[in-house]
Amino acid sequence: MRMILRNKKGDESIRELRTKTLEGKEDGDKSLLIFDSPKDVQGSAFLSFTHKKGDDDQWLYLPALKRVKRISTRNQSGSFMGSEFAYEDFTSQEIEKYTYQWIRDEVYQEKECFVVERYPVNKKYSGYTRQVVWLDKEEYREWKIDYYDRKDKLLKTLMAEGYEKYLDKHWRAGKLKMVNHQNEKTSELLITNYAFQTGLTDEDFNQNSLKRAK
Amino acid sequence: MKTRIIATGFLGVVGLVTLAPAAVDKFSGYVEVEGRFFFRDPLYEGQRENNGSLALEPEYYHEWDNGSSFTFTPFARADTADTERTHFDIRELNYLHLGDGYEVRAGVSKVFWGVAEFVHLVDIINQTDLVEHLDEEQKLGQPMVQLSLPREWGVVDVFVLPWFRERTFPGGKGRLRTESEVDVDHARYESGAEEHHLDLAARYSHTIGDLDFGIYQFRGTGREPTLLPELDKHGKPVLIPYYEQICQTGLDVQLVTGQWLWKLEGLYRTGQEEDFFGGVGGFEYTFVGVCQSKLDVGLVGEYAYDTRCDDATTVFQNDAMAGLRLTPNDAASTEFLLGYMKDTQNSSSAMSLEASRRFGENWKLSLEIWGFFDTASEDPLAAIRQDDFIRVRLAYYF
Incomplete structure (x- = not known):
């Protein structure tokens, strides 16, 4: 996928990355993000294990030093x-x-939506007090999320576009745009080449796979 | 038991694999110009005042459909002052075979062990490329066969190291060196097999919740030579590197609790003049998003100890270190790291400032400033007491 960062003046900076995710059975998901550009961070990779309860585990691999760093929660x-x-x-x-x-309930972009607020369970480590989510009633796709900062001021808005259905059941957005209202910067995520049931296992999500990710 | 990939992960709306094509061919790397400018005159006869250099590290990577891969990473630097710093090395030239439940890497490779920021105590597989930089982070490629067994109960790695690499040292015209030059052409070994001694290492590492740890045993040629003062054939005092056969047990532990990262490295080494324990422990505390900005501020504190005290071959025999890391999280990936090291038994201290940022998509500018203060005569830092310097690097990544 491609991430485009834009500042107030419209200057762009582009990052290319790939991601693999394994759905957890009892606990949360495992995911691996691999950076392809900018070139000076090429080969860096980020491994995370989310947990349903408690803190997530996160590691960053720095290829220049061949070093795996744990990231604090x-x-x-x-x-x-x-x-x-x-x-x-x-x-x-x-x-x-x-x-x-x-x-x-509210109509958002001609779709009947539920508007739901969600509050982080681990308030200490989240940057948000709450998120307001617009979900369509038909397929439960998330179209818009407002993020409120620790002072409960509107910080960011995420907008999703280009939903497509995969394997006849998984809806995925092709474009996610995050707008920061406080610094007026935007980040756009363009996602291509979705692939499902690719045969990934737990072995694709350990420190060995983090180190050999390219 | 079949594993599926489904809708979860990113924002609950992404969750996916965006895969690269099956077989991958990648050519990447960097070319860099470097300048090191020293604030004071050289201390020793023959030393050039400043130096400039040009370095190149291209990498070719090929990955097959089954995940096995081939990597080739040569490295070269040409230096204007120090002929020892003009050098070539193969950082990596290896084949990785990805088996069912095991990995084998054969060839020249690089492996890093450790958790501390300022000291790399337990790292032992690769030899230090000391002419590159005094922070000992640059390593020479090590010929090896590595078998790795990732299991649910941890990872077991076994290393067979058939060929030893000698440490590089600055030459006579270079700065940041010992008073007597290290005579790298006349290195000596305890083992009659010299650099062909077969070294072995095994490591077990695992993650249990918030704790990452690794423990290893190494047997073979010590990477850190004892430097023997002798006279060369012209009667000039030199230091002869002497590589002993050692046994080393090492441990590295990392614990994360909220904003705190706790770190510990320890080793026990036998085979050199004196058996000893060495350790470094510390923490890293991060303030994320200071004052509602994207700025992260990290505080680092570490303490290093070596039971050999002043006989230690390391600078970090009884030292405290503090660091301040600033990460504005801007598009240019700007970073600052201020470091301060103080010997707790004598007056010596050192300070460093590292800063870097990207320009455009491919250029990276790095700046480092190092200063050495009140160096006590018995401290290894005394040899480089005149060598405060600024290092500027401009690299183009492709």
């Missing part, structure tokens, strides 16, 4: 590769990570 609210996405936007999406409240 608190980092999940930090910026992902200088973008307006936080690490926690990429991980930590287990149902158990939040408590939920229905707010209202």
Whole structure:
């Protein structure tokens, strides 16, 4: 996938990355992100194990030193590769990570939606007090998320586009755009080449696979 | 038991694999110009004042459909002042076979063990390429056969190391060296097999919840030579590197608790003049998103100890270290790291500032400043007390 960072003036910076995810059976998911560009970070990789309860585990591999660094849990609210996405936007999406409240029904972009608020269970490590999510009633796809910072001020808005259905059951967005209202920067994620049931196993998500990721 | 990939992960809306094509051919690397400027005159006769250099590290990578791969990474540097620093090395030239439940890597490769920021105590497989930089982070490629067995109960790695690499040292015209030059052409070995001694290592590592740890045993040629003061055939005092046969047990532990990262490295080595324990412990604490900005501020504290005290072959025999890391998380990936090292038994201290950022998509500028203060005569730092310097690097990545 491709991430385009834009600042206020419209200057662009591009990052290319790939990701693999393994759905957890009892616990959360495992995922591996591999960076292809900018070239100076090529070969860096990020491994995360999300847990339904408790802190997620995260490691970063730095190819120049062949070194695996553990990342402290608190980092999940930090910026992902200088973008307006936080690490926690990429991980930590287990149902158990939040408590939920229905707010209202609303039509969003001609679709009947539920508007739901969710509150992080681990308030200490999340950068948000709450998120407001627009879900369509038909397929439960997320179209828009408002993120409120620790002072409960509107921080960011995520908008999803280009949903397509895979394997006749998985809806996936082709474009995710995050707008930061406070610094007026945007980050756009363009996702191509979705592949499902590729035969990944736990062995594709350990420190060995992190180190040999290219 | 079949594993599926489904909708989860990123934002609950992404969850996916975006895969590269099955077989991969990649050519990448960097070319770099470097300048090192020293604030004070050289201390020793023959030393050039400053130096410039050009370095190149291309990498060719091929991956087959089954995940097995081939990597070739040569490295070369040409230096204007120090002929020892003008050098070529094969950092990697290996084939990785990905089997069912095992991996075998054969050829020249690089392996890093350790968790500490300022000291790399337990790292032992690869020899230090000391002419590159005094931080000992640059390593020479090591010929090896590595068998890796990832299991649910941890990872077992076995290393067979058939050929030893001698440490590089700055030459007579280079700065950041010992008073007497290290005579790398006349290195000596305890083993009659010299550099062909078969070295062995095995490591077990695992993650249990918030804890990562590794423990290893190494038997073979010590990477850190004892430097013997002698006279060369012209009657000039030199230091002869002497490589002993050692046994070393090492441990590295990392524990994460919220904003804290706790780190510990320890080793026990026998075979050199004196058996000893060495250890380094410390923490890293990160303030994420300071004042509602994207700035992360990290504080690092470490303490290193060596039971050999002043006889230690390392600078870090009884030292405290503190660091401040600033990461603004901007598009240019700007980073700052300020480091301070203080010997707790004598007056010596050292300070470093490292900063880097990207320009455009392919250029990276790095700046380092190093200073050495009040170096006590018995401290290894005394040899480089005049060598405060600034290092500027501009690299083009492709």
